[in-house]
Amino acid sequence: MTEFLDTLNSYIWSNALIYLCLAAGVYFSVRSRFVQVRQFKEMIRLMLKGEKSPSGVSSFQALTMSLAGRVGTGNIAGVATAIAFGGPGALFWMWTVAFLGASTSFVECTLGQIYKTRDRITGEYRGGPAYYLSRAMAHTKAAPLFKVYGLIFAAVTVLACGLLLPSVQSNSMASAMNQSWGVSKWVVGVCTVILLAFVIIGGVKRIAAFASIVVPFMAVVYIALAMVIVIANADALPGVLKLIFESAFGLDAGFGAIVGAAVMWGVKRGIYSNEAGQGTGPHAAAAAEVSHPAKQGLVQAFAVYVDTLFICSATGFLILSTGAYRVYEGESATGAVLAEGGALPADVEVGPTFAQVGFDTLWQGAGSSFIAVSLAFFCLTTIIAYYYMAETNLRFILGKAAPVPVPLIRGTVGGNATILLQALILGSVVSGAVSTATEAWTLGDIGVGLMAWLNIIGIIILQQPAYKALRDYEKQKKQGLDPIFDPIPLGIVGAKFWETRDPVTGKERMAVPTPVE
Template sequence: MEFLEALFGYINDLTWGWALIPILVVFGVFITIMSGFVQLEFFARMFRVLWGGDKNADPNSISARAALLVSVGGRVGGGNIAGVAVAITLGGPGAVFWMWLIALVGMATSLIECTLAQVYKRVDSNGAFRGGPAFYILHGLGRRYQWLAIVYAICLLASFGLGFNAFQGNTVAGAVQEALGIDRVITGGFLTIVTAFVVFGGIQRIAKAADVVVPIMALAYLGLAVLVIIMNIADVPAVFNRIIQSAFGFDQAVAGGMGAAIAQGLRRGLFSNEAGLGSAPNVAATALVRHPVSQGITQSLSVFIDTILICSCTAFIILLGDVYVAGAEGIDGVVLTQQSLASHYGEWSKFGLTFAILLFSFSSIIYNTYLGENALSAITKSKMAVNVLRVAILGIVFLGAAAPNATSVFFFSDPLMGVLAVVNLVAILMLFPVAMRVVDDFRAQLKNGVERPVLDPNNFKDLDIDHEAWDKARWT
């Protein structure tokens, strides 16, 4: 065990330790510039999915809006509540500015990776879509890279499907025990039963659950933050000034100054919105859309919602309160957010935050479970294997909730997420010319007056595209 811990610690140092975050940032800037700032070009179109959508003829289809909500539910989690607090504690208020900046860059990365997921998606035996990095590696780069697709799938299955679900169960049980005094075993049992009902219904039921849970949790949390801002409206300009001053090192109250702000802001922003990690494309591929770029644009909105909106909510709750003191030690993470919220609303608000954590974690669990299933589908087509995985995940969720120390077993999660991010970035870089061909096709149709561009697979005969997936009969 000590050997394995040392090995994965070394992998973690090689990825997250010093190399991966700068690479993700540089890569995001590269995509932004080379695509012509595509995230800004299509920014207005992103919001159409919230109140529009296709009336699809295919009963097995997942709408663009449903795929967006599943993705938002996965991205928005404990990092939006505890992670932002840690970033502010270690990097000062300026970390928030750098989180905003990395979100802007990440929107372009997410658009490109999710567009590729749509291009190379496949129709499975149930008539639903499967796709993601493992699929665009296999069908975009060719069979000679099949080993790379399998490496990616294994890392995705182990990190998101198994490890992170244990941590989410632990987060929920800990928050409920702290706020309500309910035993971890009871919370774990309840969470496991509800999760089982959703995940055994497949992606359709996961999408339906997300359609209910995600809007409630996002709007409720946004509502809390907006009320905090209104109650402290006179202090808002000072908070913005504090963020900017700290971001560029003019506020020296935090050790490390500008460097600490940049490091913490970029790290927490990337961990939160997952742009470039290759997780969101697995869900993006499930949507039935007329053109791959349409879902790429939609998933870019997911990054905006996660970091610009939800993470900013936590930041303003903390910075407009009187609990956080720059440079002080002792209070960080979810406790800082809880106490800051209580400073605005009173002690009762801790219960509201506990409910938010429950919803955030539950949505992440069902999202992570689907990622695990999708990774498994790239390795084997066995339905028995999928059911075994679902049962195993339920056991892991319960174990993580009931026995908090059990999460130490999943020390491999972060290092493997680093590996899958490296693999995904290599694949995107190699397939970037293909992505830009598809984006240019979308642009050309808009320029010619086509309000809703449609992909014609015959215009891309050199690509390994599943023509059945782009049959117009599915959405007409």
């Protein structure tokens, strides 16, 4: 089975997907006139100012929900893995994919808002790739094809977010706690399941409330303490920067043979971390209450910066400036050691231990505990976000058979399916906690890769409404207005939710029933 999964992963994460991710980012950046640069100030303004309603969360809560999915083990263990198998240059390619991916995130998240809907039972806003894939072309002859495409994406997302991806998070969390405090991995898995069950049963509102408190706090604390370590090793920074850029382009003789691996691991771990193009961000984006879809598209583009340029960079500089790294040949820990910083013990496992050792260089004994606590919060919020996305896509597949989340309607198709999904993700958490890191990461990479293939191809085809929304938003801003979205004059078809909004006030027209599904 391990050999089969490795082979499958190698096909999914071939050079074709790497080139597709980079090319899509370049294309979306050019088409949007580098919206990720032009609208940077607007991203920050919108992040701090937003609306919410009984049906939708605020822009900031939607951002934190999105970050809950983005900020996880990829920001610590993922960066360490990228450096170990791709060299320090992998960090440069993570920056590259983040910068380009911000435009990709804008497109997919704006589409998520345009084609969102109101859940027919809970009243909450829901959306994502499955929704825009099935709706954007609903008025064309290709409608049946895209309906099937949407169902395929939904099924893959349920599989990825419900089974494959949670195991990576729980594995890193359990490994860090076992390394730091000797806690049994089984205990970590069971305790995580108990906490997870309490939050996910509460629905999107409880998920948003939990994420809006935990994610910003832990992100700020982690970045601040990592920067303290980096500043304490400021004399090493010039050498670190030189190492990163020489390794990224094979200018250093020691890394010349693995320059391809630097690109591969930088892009792979970059997408795993910031999720731009993977199709996860649009789920949180669709849950937001905004007057114009472009608003949330801009906020979600900023989330990519927060994840990779801030948190991943903090981890990368922490590891490299303290010498807590080791680079292996052949993209495997069994390969020959090409380079190392000298701070790692001989038998250390590739993963969060790199960051733990880095912290210990300044706060001896405290590093392991801090990384373990950070991973506990980051991974828990990520697993919660995964459940929300898996549930959203399950409800899309079930349609009218989708049940009321609490209490569950047992004995019905929808009720049984929801119970099965909850059991699936809880089981994945426990099995991931006690499995090996290699097995967990292989499953996670397969899940990310499958979603990325389907979503990026989809948004390349469906991108036009996102640009129309952006131009409309910028036009209204120049007129001194608070932009309000009306899809009809823009020629955007299938945005049924927005068609019921008053184009003057942005509020729902009470005389027209709100479309629900």
